[in-house]
Amino acid sequence: MIPEKLLEILKQDGVVAIATSGEDGAHLVNTWHRYVHISPDGRLLIPAGRMRKTEANVARNPNVLLTLGSSQVEGFHGNGTGFLVEGKAAFITDGPDFDFMKAKFGWMRATLAVTIVSTTQTL
Amino acid sequence: MIPEKLLEILKQDGVVAIATSGEDGAHLVNTWHRYVHISPDGRLLIPAGRMRKTEANVARNPNVLLTLGSSQVEGFHGNGTGFLVEGKAAFITDGPDFDFMKAKFGWMRATLAVTIVSTTQTL
Numbered sequence: 001m002i003p004e005k006l007l008e009i010l011k012q013d014g015v016v017a018i019a020t021s022g023e024d025g026a027h028l029v030n031t032w033h034r035y036v037h038i039s040p041d042g043r044l045l046i047p048a049g050r051m052r053k054t055e056a057n058v059a060r061n062p063n064v065l066l067t068l069g070s071s072q073v074e075g076f077h078g079n080g081t082g083f084l085v086e087g088k089a090a091f092i093t094d095g096p097d098f099d100f101m102k103a104k105f106g107w108m109r110a111t112l113a114v115t116i117v118s119t120t121q122t123l
Numbered sequence: 124m125i126p127e128k129l130l131e132i133l134k135q136d137g138v139v140a141i142a143t144s145g146e147d148g149a150h151l152v153n154t155w156h157r158y159v160h161i162s163p164d165g166r167l168l169i170p171a172g173r174m175r176k177t178e179a180n181v182a183r184n185p186n187v188l189l190t191l192g193s194s195q196v197e198g199f200h201g202n203g204t205g206f207l208v209e210g211k212a213a214f215i216t217d218g219p220d221f222d223f224m225k226a227k228f229g230w231m232r233a234t235l236a237v238t239i240v241s242t243t244q245t246l
Binding site: 017021025027028061065068071080084 | 136140
């Protein structure tokens, strides 16, 4: 289940960071909140334009970490909250999830699909 | 040198992600643009409240990656831009950089200081 507060953050303008683990250490890319769609079964679907290093890392180790936040959503200490999401990632280049996303983001080459393992509100 | 566009992003509301490399893979935390201060010699100074895992990773491997972005700053494709920053990090618990930050952020336990190695505009 995706917390309501995380869904609220995704509705606000902002940046999502996506970290993967490579043989040479951490790698980090970002995307926009508005690019993240949630599949009916609760995965995060994200259009991938480049993300070549992210894809290579995921092929080796599917564990990904995402952070996102918004000053416009109330957190533990007043306005402003953020989440850390742990997930398992896959790059999808065909099938219904790909087609759904490709129709929205013509420039994408693949869909990054993240199955959520845990969500932690960080502030 | 910090690009002017990166400074513009930091003036906007938003979230900075900070990735480190641990023995168990990537770790990711976030902070607010408004918490990031730039020292006279061009390091990024960030207040650390918790960040215990980040500190442990940095002690082992000082390489850090940061992403940040804003839809309010013009990028390559119209509005919206982001940066990837590569840096070397250290946690500082005394001295002038610590005192400067502690005066602004009474809740912090340390200053995360990032010496910038490279900045890349990502969109």
